Amino acid sequence: MNDDQAILVKLQAEGRLRTIPLIRHDGPWILAGGNRLLNLSSNDYLGLAARADWTRSFLDSEEARGCRFSSSSSRLLTGNCEACEAFEADLASDLGHEAALLFNSGYHANTGILPALAGKHDLILADKLVHASLIDGLRLTEAPYKRFRHNDYDQLERLLETEAKDHGRVFVVVESVYSMDGDTAELPRLVGLKRRFPNVLLYVDEAHAIGVRGRRGLGLAEEQGCLPDVDFLVGTLGKALASMGAYVACSKMAREVLVNKSRPLIFSTALPPLLVAWSHFVWRRLGAMEAERRRLAHLAQTLAETLRGWGGETSRSHIVPWIVGGNEATVRLADALRRKGFYCLPVRPPTVPLGTARLRFSLTAHLPDEDFGRLRRTLEELQGNWRSTSVEFQSPSRGMSNLE
Ligand SMILES: *Cc1c(COP(=O)(O)O)cnc(C)c1O
Numbered sequence: 001m002n003d004d005q006a007i008l009v010k011l012q013a014e015g016r017l018r019t020i021p022l023i024r025h026d027g028p029w030i031l032a033g034g035n036r037l038l039n040l041s042s043n044d045y046l047g048l049a050a051r052a053d054w055t056r057s058f059l060d061s062e063e064a065r066g067c068r069f070s071s072s073s074s075r076l077l078t079g080n081c082e083a084c085e086a087f088e089a090d091l092a093s094d095l096g097h098e099a100a101l102l103f104n105s106g107y108h109a110n111t112g113i114l115p116a117l118a119g120k121h122d123l124i125l126a127d128k129l130v131h132a133s134l135i136d137g138l139r140l141t142e143a144p145y146k147r148f149r150h151n152d153y154d155q156l157e158r159l160l161e162t163e164a165k166d167h168g169r170v171f172v173v174v175e176s177v178y179s180m181d182g183d184t185a186e187l188p189r190l191v192g193l194k195r196r197f198p199n200v201l202l203y204v205d206e207a208h209a210i211g212v213r214g215r216r217g218l219g220l221a222e223e224q225g226c227l228p229d230v231d232f233l234v235g236t237l238g239k240a241l242a243s244m245g246a247y248v249a250c251s252k253m254a255r256e257v258l259v260n261k262s263r264p265l266i267f268s269t270a271l272p273p274l275l276v277a278w279s280h281f282v283w284r285r286l287g288a289m290e291a292e293r294r295r296l297a298h299l300a301q302t303l304a305e306t307l308r309g310w311g312g313e314t315s316r317s318h319i320v321p322w323i324v325g326g327n328e329a330t331v332r333l334a335d336a337l338r339r340k341g342f343y344c345l346p347v348r349p350p351t352v353p354l355g356t357a358r359l360r361f362s363l364t365a366h367l368p369d370e371d372f373g374r375l376r377r378t379l380e381e382l383q384g385n386w387r388s389t390s391v392e393f394q395s396p397s398r399g400m401s402n403l404e
Contacts (some may be wrong), residue, residue: 015327016348023343025050028366030343037343038371040361045212045318046292047366048242048282058281067277071270076259079270087280088247094283095218096228097249101258104271106207106236107133109246111140112264113232114203117257118143118171125159126173127151129180131205132351134173143171150178153189164197171201171232176220177208180352180360181311182300182319184209187221191229203232208319211240212293217286241286243279245271292365299363299372306376310383311358322359322379330357333382340378341371 001009011017024031027050030039048054058064063083073079084102091100103109110133118124124138124145138145146163148156156172164170172193174185187204194200206219214222219235221227232254237245248258258265296318303320304312311323324330330346337344337359348357 015331016350028364028368028371032343035338035341037338037341038367038375040337040342040344040363040367040375042362042364043208043239044242044364045208045240045296045362046242046289047364048240050366051242054242054282058278061281063277063281064274067272067274069272069274071272073269074266075270076266081270081273081276083273083276083280084270087276087283090280090283091247092249094216095221095233095249097233098252099255100247100249101255101265102271102276103246103248103262103265104268105238105244106131106205106234106246107136108264108268109234109236109248110134110205111137112262113234113248113258114138114171114173115140115142115263116261117254119168120144121168122171123163123167123169124171124173125156125163127175127185129178130173130175131179131207134175134205138173150181151183151185153186153193156190157193160193160197160200164199167199169199169201170197171203173203173205175205175207177206177213177317177319179208179319180347180358181321182315182317184220184316187224187226187230191226194229194231201231202229203234204230205234207234207236207239207246208317210235211286211289212296212318215290217289217293237279241279241282243282244275245279296363296365299365299367302372302376303361303363306379307361318363320361320363322361323356324358325355327357330359333359333386336382337378340374342375342378 021032028039029036044050067083071079071081088100088102092098103112114124114137118141120142122143124141124143126134126138126145126147127150128147129150146159148159172190176185190202194202204221206221209220211217213220216222218227221230221233231250233249235247237243300318300320304315306312307320307322311321314321324333327348330348334344334346344359344361346357347360352358
């Protein structure tokens, strides 16, 4: 057996083999393997990516006309464009910051910001459950880093009390809505810690909250009243914004450091101007999407109720987990749902902690009521089957304790 084969065989044996599914989109449904399934694994939270009328009116608009499909170069060479500058100006002013900077994706932003800013005399304290892109960013950074237990701000405070004075700057890194548990950060508490320790800077990734939370859709920082208090406010454009790319809102000087030192920004072709103009087009309409946000919140609460005691109780957002535990059982459950017409992907370690494999429901505002009702009835039925057949059934919350 050669090395590649050995890798694949091992993954298969561990129930961790990944594949890229071929699917087609049709509004809230997807077409896969000849079946039409309700998409419960979408990041198109407001249903905007499915809105052909929006795409059409954008393409017909003045701002789209004349925009190139390629920037042909990095921003620092010949790839800058008016669309980028105009969008960044609006991002900065809407988010209450001096400046904003676009990145090609959330992955680029999260691997490009901390390594550019944090030096070896600094310290990074990151929540245990931050996204893989942030973890890769930590690994690229010269600064030492520690992870605190998920949402355990008492532990964070103790760490700051013992460590903050020994370091130049301390970056506290969290997400606002967590992608696997669907729970949320308590940003005002973190802002309070920042005020207590003058060398602390707050970095918040709003990937799942931008567009979805806050009265104007500006994220959890808007909802919790601390937009200007987050030093590095990151958001991605590929989820609710129905586009591609990411931004950070920050100080003018921090932006200048990033322009000089952030390698994913410097050494990669910039986003296509046409796509930046589209992101800006959607951004300007976010404020008017209150009905979508309300509907999404309503669907989420209803589903969390259905999954209460099975993982649903951890959710505070439109991401609702059914925490199953074992890899195989999770895959079986996903298959059962698929046979009933629901597309919901299983999430397994190492994406989530060992023993907490789960179905992750990621809801969108355009799910039809009728299908959503059928989903809830199906889940209740599966819970009944699960209880009666699983000898090893244990409280699914068991695996939820943190790793440390
Ligand atoms: C999706 C996601 C990212 C990555 O964003 P992309 O634009 O898809 O690269 C970063 N952080 C979090 C929390 C995410 O969920």
